Amino acid sequence: MTDLHALLEPVARIAADAADAILEIYDRGDVNVDRKDDDSPITAADRAAHELIVAGLADLTPDIPVFSEESGGIDFADRKDWRRFWLVDPLDGTKEFIKRNGEFTVNIALVEDGRPVLGVVHVPVTGVAYLGGEGLGAFKQENGERVSIHCRARHEPVILVASRSHGGSPRMDVLEALIAQRLGTVDKTSMGSSLKLCLVAEGKADLYPRLAPTSEWDTAAAHAVVNAAGGHVVNTDFEPLVYNKEDILNPHFLVLGQPVDDWRFIHSAVAE
Numbered sequence: 001m002t003d004l005h006a007l008l009e010p011v012a013r014i015a016a017d018a019a020d021a022i023l024e025i026y027d028r029g030d031v032n033v034d035r036k037d038d039d040s041p042i043t044a045a046d047r048a049a050h051e052l053i054v055a056g057l058a059d060l061t062p063d064i065p066v067f068s069e070e071s072g073g074i075d076f077a078d079r080k081d082w083r084r085f086w087l088v089d090p091l092d093g094t095k096e097f098i099k100r101n102g103e104f105t106v107n108i109a110l111v112e113d114g115r116p117v118l119g120v121v122h123v124p125v126t127g128v129a130y131l132g133g134e135g136l137g138a139f140k141q142e143n144g145e146r147v148s149i150h151c152r153a154r155h156e157p158v159i160l161v162a163s164r165s166h167g168g169s170p171r172m173d174v175l176e177a178l179i180a181q182r183l184g185t186v187d188k189t190s191m192g193s194s195l196k197l198c199l200v201a202e203g204k205a206d207l208y209p210r211l212a213p214t215s216e217w218d219t220a221a222a223h224a225v226v227n228a229a230g231g232h233v234v235n236t237d238f239e240p241l242v243y244n245k246e247d248i249l250n251p252h253f254l255v256l257g258q259p260v261d262d263w264r265f266i267h268s269a270v271a272e
């Protein structure tokens with residue numbers, strides 16, 4: 001069994017080092033943007049963070065493979081038998097990085113048997129980090145202080161969090177109306193990157209419906225934090241998201257701050 005407790009601090013350190021490298025580039029105003037094969041943006045900051053994280057994890061756990069968004073893709077044939085691996089998004093929210101609104105994150109997850117069992121999400125601009133793991137609990141670190149975080153019990157208004165840059169759709173309006181009808185007032189907030197999942201983990205939002213594409217590395221680390229905080233990340237059939245699929249894209253998903261059964265009533269609005 002992996003000693004998750006022993007890994008948490010060194011992984012948090014690696015994420016913080018990558019965040020420092022990103023900030024150095026951010027503060028220089030160096031946002032030369034290249035385009036990847038899929039036309040998504042990549043900057044020197046993505047690349048610098050990727051290099052640091054891959055080197056740090058290889059040093060920490062030489063036997064555990066690393067799959068990063070910036071690894072350039074790894075064939076399913078080469079990774080399908082991995083029981084454990086690090087799944088990394090060195091800079092999630094590249095669009096927010098380019099827009100300079102601070103809502104971007106460094107994401108490192110350990111996946112075991114398809115489940116994210118440990119995660120660190122670090123926010124370079126604020127220095128805040130969200131950490132969590134199976135059997136460890138979930139924590140927010142801010143100004144050198146670490147506190148336990150938990151999803152909140154539901155109360156009015158219901159707080160819905162949505163992407164700042166992707167995913168607005170008529171279906172979201174239907175979903176919102178359904179929730180309002182059943183549960184009362186709905187407040188909406190927008191946020192870039194994996195921070196949306198962290199808002200649910202720390203009890204500042206109840207639901208993050210993602211009815212638009214993401215990849216496994218966008219969610220794995222924050223998914224581990226949400227689980228450790230008592231929440232759930234499920235597909236639109238209310239089953240947990242799984243990792244290391246042949247198709248690295250996630251299905252549409254829901255991040256729930258309360259028991260899965262409390263949210264089944266939204267099925268008709270979110271089903272694909």
Ligand SMILES: Nc1ncnc2c1ncn2[C@@H]1O[C@H](COP(=O)(O)O)[C@@H](OP(=O)(O)O)[C@H]1O
Nearest residue numbers: 091092093094095163165166192193213214215
């Ligand atoms: N068409 C698409 N296919 C796959 N992933 C997409 C996508 N459009 C957006 N994303 C993912 O959504 C992430 C940003 O989400 P959000 O808008 O909620 O902040 C991006 O992360 P990166 O910034 O790491 O590329 C990207 O991975």
Ligand SMILES: [Mg+2]
Nearest residue numbers: 089092093218
């Ligand atoms: Mg991403």
